[in-house]
Amino acid sequence: MSRRVRLLLIVFSLCLSLTITGCGLQGLLGNKSKNSSKKTSGSQTIIAVSLNEDDPNKLLISKGIDDLAKKENVKVKYIDKNASTTEESPLKDAKILIYQGGNESILQKSQSDKIPVLALTQLPAGVKPEGIITPDQEKVGELMAQTLVSKVTEGQIIVLQGDPTEGGFQERLAGNRAVLTKYPKITVQSIPSPSGSESVAKAALADFIQKNPGKVQGILAHTEKLAAQANEVLKQAQLDKKVVLIGGQASVSSLDRMVSGTQAGDIDTSPYLQGVNAYQWAQKIIKKEPLEVTESITSDQGEIPAKVIPVKAVTPENIAVVQKSYTKTLKNAEQDKKQKEAQTEKASQSKNQSKDQGGDKKSQDQGQSGNKQGSASDSQGKSKDSSAVPAGVEKVTERIKTETTREYLDAQGKVVGTEKTANEQVKTVPPEMLKQQTEQPKAAGSSEDQGKKADKEKQQ
Structure with a gap:
């Protein structure tokens, strides 16, 4: 064989080997990829959410989160304000925490468990979140003031501020001032309301209106809670149709x-969209994808990437559309909540019922076992009592007492007289005879069993 032919054979064999090996590796890689894909799709992502209990639009925010979570294999775990972190962690298996407010210990737990935090509406204290979803707070303040000055251009204006420690407080106030400072005939009186002191702000507002009769022309209430309290004060003073409330x-x-007609205007902060965007950003953070940052917010922890949600003023022209949207979304959210609660209660009842049935069956089995043991013990006791003869017995006596009743009847069978006689007899029984009497039934039983066995063998 020539050298060229041998070389061609070697090259051909090598190519054939690579082709076969390559196909095998490709198949293995393909199978591995498929298995990995199945494993990934089978696992469920858990997103923990802690919302502010005082937010009037809490259900609308959660509706935005839940609607997107339903479309994917994602479980949303809402953490109650009173959730304990000493027992099983509420953040167990969670990939991220969306935090608007609630239990502050959850924040500390997220840091110790190295769970990323996405802030919602406001920045949490002492924690640097991965980002924040917030309405345009400064624009909220501007629109509030613009709505007010479209109705009032002079006189006393009261600003019911939110909690100074909350994020967005300074921005809303700056938005108010940016507009109101353009109207020199307007005098501004600010009433702060730190967290938990809304009742103090309400009392301060009532006192100011009483001491300045006829001077207050408008009120800017930064939150719904403050707006509701201002409305109560104005109603009590019979000014709810005279003083402009925004x-x-x-x-x-x-x-x-x-x-x-008791409130002149408000600002739509799009709570449903806040929930939608919070979910979308949470997923991006989990998957380590780039965030759609519109701006950044400066905090004690540094610059925080932010997604700012546009806001709009609610006016008499669009009130019908906005109200319909809020009402419909809230109704759907309440229905979803009831369904979840019903499912949770049903699952809990089913679990408890299974436990009860298991306990009843166990008790029943134990009772039956006890009855069997008791019956066996009774039988053994009776047998033992009937056959036992005390040691050292030399003589056994039996006392037999009989009673005879004699009746005297006439021709019609009627009893015309009776006579009773009693007879008592004492017999002496040797102990050996008593033992023989107790052993005879056992022997008879044994003979009977042997007889039955013999008959059975004959039949076969």
């Missing part, structure tokens, strides 16, 4: 007040 956080309740 809110900064539209809700179903505030929109109802606008329709009734």
Whole structure:
């Protein structure tokens, strides 16, 4: 064989080997990829959410989160304000925490468990979140003031501020001032309301109106809670149709007040969209994808990437559309909540019922076992009592007492007289005879069993 032929054979064999090996590797890689894909799709992502209990639009925010979560294999775990972190962690298996407010210990737990935090509406204290979803707070303040000055251009204006420690407080106030400073005939009186002191702000407002009769022309309430309290004060003073009230956080309740004429305006902060965007950013953070940052917010922890949600003023022209949207979304959210609660309760009842049935069966089995043991013990006791003869017995006596009743009847069978006689007899029984009497039934039983066995063998 020539050298060229041998070389061609070697090259051909090598190519054939590579082709076969390559196909095998490709198949293995393909199978591995498929298995990995199945494993990934089978696992469920958990997103923990802690919302502010005082937010009137809490259900609308959660509706935005839940609607997107339903479309994907994602479980949303809402953490109650009173959730304990000492037992099983509420953040167990969670990939991220969306935090608006609630239990502050959850924040600390997220840091110790190295779970990323996405802030919602406001920046949490002492924690640097991966980002924040927030309405345009400064624009909220501007729109509030613009709505007010479209109705009032002079006189006393009261600004019911939110909690100074909350994020967005300074921005809303700056938005108010940016507009009101353009009207020199307007005098501004600010009433702060730190967290938990809304009742103090309400009392301060009532006192100011009483001491300055006829001077207050308008009120800017930064939150729905403050707007509701201002409305109560104005009603008590019979000024609810005279003093212009503008809110900064539209809700179903505030929109109802606008329709009734006791509130002149409000700001739609798009709570449903806040929830939608919070979910989308949470998924991007989990998957380590780039965020769609519109701007950044400076905090004590540094610059925080932010997604700012546009806001709009609620006016008599668009009140019908906005109110319908809020009412419908809230109704759907309440229905979803009821369904979840019903499913949770049903699952809990089913679990408890299974436990009860298991316990009853165990008790029943134990009872039956006890009865069997008791019956066996009774039988053994009776047998033992009937056959036992005390040691050292030399003589056994039996006392037999008989009673005879004799009746005397006439021709018709009627009893005309009776006679009773009693007879008592004492017999002496040797102990050996007593033992023989007790052993005879056993022997008879054994003979009977042997007889039955013999008959059975004959039949076969």
